Amino acid sequence: MTKKEIPVKPYLYxxxxxxxxxxxxxxxxxxPIAWTCIVxxxxxxxxxxxxxxxxxxxxIRDNKTFSVNTPSEELVEATDYCGIxxxxxxxxxxxxNVFYGELKTAPMITEAPLNLECKxxxxxxxKSHEIFFGEIVHAHAEERFLKGEVPDIAKIKPFVFSxxxxxxxxxxxxxxxxxxxxxxxxxxxxxxx
Amino acid sequence: MTKKEIPVKPYLYxxxxxxxxxxxxxxxxxxPIAWTCIVxxxxxxxxxxxxxxxxxxxxIRDNKTFSVNTPSEELVEATDYCGIxxxxxxxxxxxxNVFYGELKTAPMITEAPLNLECKxxxxxxxKSHEIFFGEIVHAHAEERFLKGEVPDIAKIKPFVFSxxxxxxxxxxxxxxxxxxxxxxxxxxxxxxx
Numbered sequence: 001m002t003k004k005e006i007p008v009k010p011y012l013y014x015x016x017x018x019x020x021x022x023x024x025x026x027x028x029x030x031x032p033i034a035w036t037c038i039v040x041x042x043x044x045x046x047x048x049x050x051x052x053x054x055x056x057x058x059x060i061r062d063n064k065t066f067s068v069n070t071p072s073e074e075l076v077e078a079t080d081y082c083g084i085x086x087x088x089x090x091x092x093x094x095x096x097n098v099f100y101g102e103l104k105t106a107p108m109i110t111e112a113p114l115n116l117e118c119k120x121x122x123x124x125x126x127k128s129h130e131i132f133f134g135e136i137v138h139a140h141a142e143e144r145f146l147k148g149e150v151p152d153i154a155k156i157k158p159f160v161f162s163x164x165x166x167x168x169x170x171x172x173x174x175x176x177x178x179x180x181x182x183x184x185x186x187x188x189x190x191x192x193x
Numbered sequence: 194m195t196k197k198e199i200p201v202k203p204y205l206y207x208x209x210x211x212x213x214x215x216x217x218x219x220x221x222x223x224x225p226i227a228w229t230c231i232v233x234x235x236x237x238x239x240x241x242x243x244x245x246x247x248x249x250x251x252x253i254r255d256n257k258t259f260s261v262n263t264p265s266e267e268l269v270e271a272t273d274y275c276g277i278x279x280x281x282x283x284x285x286x287x288x289x290n291v292f293y294g295e296l297k298t299a300p301m302i303t304e305a306p307l308n309l310e311c312k313x314x315x316x317x318x319x320k321s322h323e324i325f326f327g328e329i330v331h332a333h334a335e336e337r338f339l340k341g342e343v344p345d346i347a348k349i350k351p352f353v354f355s356x357x358x359x360x361x362x363x364x365x366x367x368x369x370x371x372x373x374x375x376x377x378x379x380x381x382x383x384x385x386x
Contacts, residue, residue, distance in 0.1 A: 080375030
């Protein structure tokens with residue numbers, strides 16, 4: 001195996017795709033975001049990194065709230081459309097049916113299977129991007145996307161994004177159970193006794 | 194459509210899986226991490242959120258360096274194994290073949306299709322987790338995982354993780370091109386003229 005050095009870019013494969021919502025000057029606006037991850041389990045906290053120039057970011061700064069909406073495969077066109085047009089020039093409030101929860105200023109997407117209401121608990125400026133830490137204060141979903149009270153990824157059918165080739169991908173089949181499938185490794189390899 | 198409120202947990206579907214490497218007391222150690230995302234394009238910067246109790250985190254704090262290794266499907270057992278055992282009790286340095294780059298203290302996994310060398314540029318303590326911002330200073334891959342000089346997700350075959358059910362999933366088929374497929378939405382819906 002010979003490794004070669006390749007030009008340095010931020011490579012992370014693959015990334016989740018969410019629609020982040022905020023009210024900008026009182027009107028709902030949405031942006032697709034793949035630069036997002038969980039940072040804390042309790043209190044449940046998620047972060048997003050977004051260009052400072054995004055229209056939605058202005059709404060997050062103003063209201064200190066945002067929503068995280070997980071789109072299903074069927075919403076891929078509408079999701080991508082939100083990334084093609086800017087709320088500075090187009091009114092995105094009519095693309096989806098919108099509802100609000102307790103936070104009042106975090107517009108959520110009815111058509112998206114899973115909706116999180118977040119209040120900003122930290123805000124970091126970072127070069128051309130800014131990072132919002134959102135504590136999730138409420139979570140909403142339709143019954144048909146749940147297994148018990150938990151969102152079921154197989155029912156939601158979310159999709160992922162690969163950056164360098166700019167593609168969206170479906171999820172494939174189950175590969176294994178975490179904290180379980182690794183036991184096979186131990187059994188088969190006997191690396192560590 | 195009726196939404197119901199569900200118990201609040203950090204729901205993000207699905208998340209990438211990487212193996213983060215660091216030297217702990219001079220010995221390579223690895224932990225699987227799904228709480229990771231890109232935060233900046235230039236300089237290319239990635240962050241990870243990891244429990245403060247993780248053995249690997251100690252190495253990152255000590256050396257101010259870490260590696261991000263993208264495993265392929267074939268490495269799922271070894272990856273998961275790294276999450277089952279702790280470097281405090283087991284020597285993980287023999288699970289993979291390890292190589293080093295310019296940073297000297299960021300151990301990389303030869304078997305992983307893509308390896309990033311990162312130096313810590315920011316460090317935030319956050320409740321039970323800590324967040325490391327890593328500027329990617331070098332990237333390594335074998336020729337067979339590249340398309341030109343760019344890592345090819347279809348060749349790498351990375352996998353993703355869903356937290357609430359603790360499952361690893363394969364990637365599925367191509368869903369569409371970003372900043373392209375959204376044009377169909379505009380054409381079909383005429384929501385915005």
